[in-house]
Amino acid sequence: MPRIRLEGLVKRYGAVEVLHGIDLDMAEHEFTVLVGPSGCGKSTTLRMIAGLESVSDGRIWMGDREVGALDPKDRDIAMVFQDYALYPHMNVARNMSFSLRLQKRPQAEIDKRVREVAGMLGLADYLDRKPGELSGGQRQRVAMGRALCRDASTFLFDEPLSNLDAKLRGQMRSELAVMRQTVKKNMIYVTHDQIEAMTLADRIVVMHGGHIQQQGSPSELFRRPANKFVAGFLGAPPMNFLDIELREEGGTLRASGRGFSLVLPDALADRARHAAMRKATLGIRPSDLDFAPDATADRALDLRVVVSEYVGAQSVLICDCGGARVTVEIKSETPVALGETLRFGVRPEGLHLFDAETERAL
Numbered sequence: 001m002p003r004i005r006l007e008g009l010v011k012r013y014g015a016v017e018v019l020h021g022i023d024l025d026m027a028e029h030e031f032t033v034l035v036g037p038s039g040c041g042k043s044t045t046l047r048m049i050a051g052l053e054s055v056s057d058g059r060i061w062m063g064d065r066e067v068g069a070l071d072p073k074d075r076d077i078a079m080v081f082q083d084y085a086l087y088p089h090m091n092v093a094r095n096m097s098f099s100l101r102l103q104k105r106p107q108a109e110i111d112k113r114v115r116e117v118a119g120m121l122g123l124a125d126y127l128d129r130k131p132g133e134l135s136g137g138q139r140q141r142v143a144m145g146r147a148l149c150r151d152a153s154t155f156l157f158d159e160p161l162s163n164l165d166a167k168l169r170g171q172m173r174s175e176l177a178v179m180r181q182t183v184k185k186n187m188i189y190v191t192h193d194q195i196e197a198m199t200l201a202d203r204i205v206v207m208h209g210g211h212i213q214q215q216g217s218p219s220e221l222f223r224r225p226a227n228k229f230v231a232g233f234l235g236a237p238p239m240n241f242l243d244i245e246l247r248e249e250g251g252t253l254r255a256s257g258r259g260f261s262l263v264l265p266d267a268l269a270d271r272a273r274h275a276a277m278r279k280a281t282l283g284i285r286p287s288d289l290d291f292a293p294d295a296t297a298d299r300a301l302d303l304r305v306v307v308s309e310y311v312g313a314q315s316v317l318i319c320d321c322g323g324a325r326v327t328v329e330i331k332s333e334t335p336v337a338l339g340e341t342l343r344f345g346v347r348p349e350g351l352h353l354f355d356a357e358t359e360r361a362l
């Protein structure tokens with residue numbers, strides 16, 4: 001199974017450059033998710049890997065083979081499209097074996113391959129059904145199965161769930177998560193949905209404006225975002241950002257903004273001193289604030305609750321902090337009343353600092 005590597009990949013349409021040098025190294029069997037807002041260059045990157053778009057500059061490697069100039073059919077790649085494109089008049093077995101039959105492979109080999117892949121995807125009992133007699137999740141597995149029967153080393157998905165309703169989308173996301181544990185292939189998956197990225201990826205690659213912002217495991221990116229864009233893009237509800245100024249006071253470093261003044265934990269304070277930071281943006285995730293009426297003001301925010309959104313076990317509070325909006329995620333049994341000002345303790349490990357100009361994380 002080749003490892004896939006992109007080296008300084010650039011795409012220009014006429015005079016307009018839309019990808020500005022993408023460097024990416026995907027390990028064998030890795031499930032890589034390219035995620036970012038619409039227009040950031042995800043599909044273009046995927047289509048260049050597939051050979052459906054020309055490369056303006058840079059290189060694409062699969063193992064020790066440079067594939068940038070090869071036809072799509074010579075790249076050992078299968079692409080799964082958004083609409084599945086199954087043949088409605090063929091049963092599951094015939095849909096899955098379509099390309100093998102085109103290649104006129106021996107019937108015994110075709111049957112064996114279809115049985116193997118159907119077993120892997122939990123479709124063994126459905127081989128005689130037509131697509132119209134399957135659920136959405138099963139149809140999606142058939143589309144996957146058809147690609148897997150081709151035995152390519154690498155599978156590319158471009159927003160495969162994006163035209164489904166929310167419930168089916170969640171269900172298929174789980175099916176994909178289960179499937180990816182049994183299918184050992186290189187997978188590159190494009191989505192604008194950060195939840196899909198977080199739940200499916202071994203490696204998340206966050207893109208913005210034709211650049212890679214950061215790549216790493218979901219938990220690395222969640223815990224240590226490299227900049228404000230990544231911090232705000234991953235996680236729901238999104239991270240809160242507050243403008244602050246830093247100043248020394250009695251051997252501690254204070255982060256003060258409108259309506260609050262926090263003492264920074266030592267490790268973070270040392271890093272901020274080292275960077276000679278004065279003005280910054282403070283980032284706190286809604287889940288890193290805890291209802292704590294007895295906390296000291298040095299380690300807490302006093303927030304006026306404007307809206308409480310009940311979502312079952314958790315509630316999301318939308319609060320005001322000196323004119324800025326701050327979101328808090330708490331257990332629903334916490335007693336809160338609208339309009340009240342309550343104290344929320346800030347978890348020390350949940351504090352992030354971003355340079356006010358460059359937006360880079362400290």
Ligand code: ADP
Nearest residue numbers: 013016018036037038039040041042043044045
């Ligand atoms: P994403 O998949 O992340 O939404 P795309 O890769 O489709 O984004 O597009 C990246 C950028 O390239 C966008 O600004 C888009 O307008 C531009 N683009 C895509 N295809 C073309 C094209 N054929 N001609 C000109 N510009 C294009």
Ligand code: MG
Nearest residue numbers: 039042043044
């Ligand atoms: Mg796209």
